Amino acid sequence: MDPKDHQPLDGFDQLLRPHMERLYRLAWRLCGNKSEAEDLFQDVLTKIYVRLDDLADISEPATWLCRVMYNHFVDDRRKYSRQRMVIVSEAALPEQSVESLAGSDSPSDNAERADRLLRLGDALAQLSDEHHEVIQFHDIEGYKLKEIQEITGDPVGTVKSRLHRARARLREILANDGTFF
Amino acid sequence: MMNCEQLVDKFDDLMDGSLDAADMKALSTHTEGCERCQQMVSRETALRNLLQEYGDSNVPTPTATYFDEALVTAARTGRKQQQNRSWLKGFGSALAAGLAIWFFSGAFVQAPVGPGTDSGIPVITMAVEEARTVNLVFSSAVALDNATLTVNLPQGIEIAGFAGQQEITWQTSLSVGKNLLPLQLIATMPTDATLLATLKHGEDDRTFRLRVDVS
Numbered sequence: 001m002d003p004k005d006h007q008p009l010d011g012f013d014q015l016l017r018p019h020m021e022r023l024y025r026l027a028w029r030l031c032g033n034k035s036e037a038e039d040l041f042q043d044v045l046t047k048i049y050v051r052l053d054d055l056a057d058i059s060e061p062a063t064w065l066c067r068v069m070y071n072h073f074v075d076d077r078r079k080y081s082r083q084r085m086v087i088v089s090e091a092a093l094p095e096q097s098v099e100s101l102a103g104s105d106s107p108s109d110n111a112e113r114a115d116r117l118l119r120l121g122d123a124l125a126q127l128s129d130e131h132h133e134v135i136q137f138h139d140i141e142g143y144k145l146k147e148i149q150e151i152t153g154d155p156v157g158t159v160k161s162r163l164h165r166a167r168a169r170l171r172e173i174l175a176n177d178g179t180f181f
Numbered sequence: 182m183m184n185c186e187q188l189v190d191k192f193d194d195l196m197d198g199s200l201d202a203a204d205m206k207a208l209s210t211h212t213e214g215c216e217r218c219q220q221m222v223s224r225e226t227a228l229r230n231l232l233q234e235y236g237d238s239n240v241p242t243p244t245a246t247y248f249d250e251a252l253v254t255a256a257r258t259g260r261k262q263q264q265n266r267s268w269l270k271g272f273g274s275a276l277a278a279g280l281a282i283w284f285f286s287g288a289f290v291q292a293p294v295g296p297g298t299d300s301g302i303p304v305i306t307m308a309v310e311e312a313r314t315v316n317l318v319f320s321s322a323v324a325l326d327n328a329t330l331t332v333n334l335p336q337g338i339e340i341a342g343f344a345g346q347q348e349i350t351w352q353t354s355l356s357v358g359k360n361l362l363p364l365q366l367i368a369t370m371p372t373d374a375t376l377l378a379t380l381k382h383g384e385d386d387r388t389f390r391l392r393v394d395v396s
C-alpha cells in the first residue's frame with residue numbers, strides 16, 4: 001500500500017506512449033494472431049508497470065521494452081502458442097489495405113500485388129521458427145542488427161548469417177512455388 | 182577493394198543504413214563492375230521491400246482507444262500485483278495490537294470477536310479525516326489456496342493507498358492459524374454505513390460486515 005499508487009498513470013503513460021505502436025507490432029509478429037498478440041501486449045505492459053522505476057533509468061527504452069516483451073514471450077511460449085502466419089487469406093488482408101498496397105490505380109496491378117503478398121505470407125509460414133523470427137525482426141519490422149542482438153542476446157554475426165540462410169530458404173520456397181525471384 | 186564475399190557481408194548493414202561512407206563507396210564501386218552482385222543487391226532489395234509491404238499489410242491497426250485502455254488496465258493490474266505482494270508480507274504474521282474484528286474458522290464459519298452490537302455486526306466509530314487501522318483476522322483451520330477477498334467500502338470510507346476505489350480485490354491463500362490483514366481506513370465524510378468483506382474460495386463464500394460510524 002504505497003502512496004505512489006495514487007498516481008497510477010503519471011509517468012507510465014508518458015514513458016510508454018511513444019513506444020506503444022512498435023510494441024504492439026512486435027506482439028503481433030511474435031504471436032501471429034490478434035487475440036494472443038493482445039494478451040502478450042497487455043501482460044507485458046503490466047509487467048512494465050511493476051518495473052516502472054527501472055524504465056526511468058534506461059537509456060534506450062525502445063530496445064529495452066522490446067527485450068522485455070521478447071523474453072516474456074520466450075519464457076511463456078506455450079501460453080502464447082504461436083500460430084504461424086499461415087492465416088494470410090483474403091480475409092486477413094482487408095480490402096482497403098490491399099488497395100493501399102498498390103502503387104498504381106490499375107485494378108489488375110492491385111490484384112497481382114495482393115497475390116504476391118499472399119504467396120509471400122505462405123512462404124514465410126513454411127520457415128523454421130528461427131528463420132521466421134529473424135526475418136520478422138530485421139526485414140519486416142526493420143530492427144537493426146544491433147537491436148536484434150540486444151533483444152535476443154544473439155551476437156550480430158550470428159544474426160547476420162541466420163538472416164542470410166533465412167532469406168535463401170525463403171527464396172527457395174518461393175521459387176519452388178513457381179513465384180517470383 | 183571490396184570483394185563479392187565482403188559485399189554479401191555488408192549487405193545487411195546497408196539495409197540498416199549503418200554503412201559508413203567508405204564502405205558505401207566501396208560497395209557501389211564493386212557493384213558497378215560486378216553484374217552478379219548488382220543483381221543480388223537489386224533482388225534482395227526487392228524482396229526486402231516486399232517483406233516490408235507485407236508487414237504493413239497484415240498488422241491490424243488497433244482502435245484509437247485500445248492503447249489508452251491497455252495502459253489503464255496495465256496500471257490497474259500492476260497495482261494489484263504490487264498490493265498483493267505487500268499484503269502477503271504482513272499476512273500470516275503475528276497479530277499486531279489493534280482491533281481484531283473477524284474470526285474465520287474451519288469451513289467458513291463466522292464468529293465475530295471484539296466490539297459488537299446487538300445485531301452481531303461489529304462497529305467502529307471514527308471522526309472525519311481520521312485514519313484508523315483495522316486488523317481483519319481470519320483464523321482458518323485449513324489451508325486455503327486461491328482464495329479471493331473483496332472489500333466493498335461505503336461512501337465516505339477509503340483505504341489508504343487505494344484512494345477513490347470503492348471495491349478492492351485481492352487474490353491470496355490462507356495459512357492454517359491466524360491470518361492478519363491490516364487495513365488502514367480513512368474517513369473522508371460523515372457516514373454510518375457497512376463495510377463488506379467477502380472471502381471466496383471455490384464455490385464457497387462468506388461475507389463479513391463492519392459498521393463504520395463516522396461523525
Ligand SMILES: [Zn+2]
Nearest residue numbers: 184185215218
Ligand atoms: Zn561481386
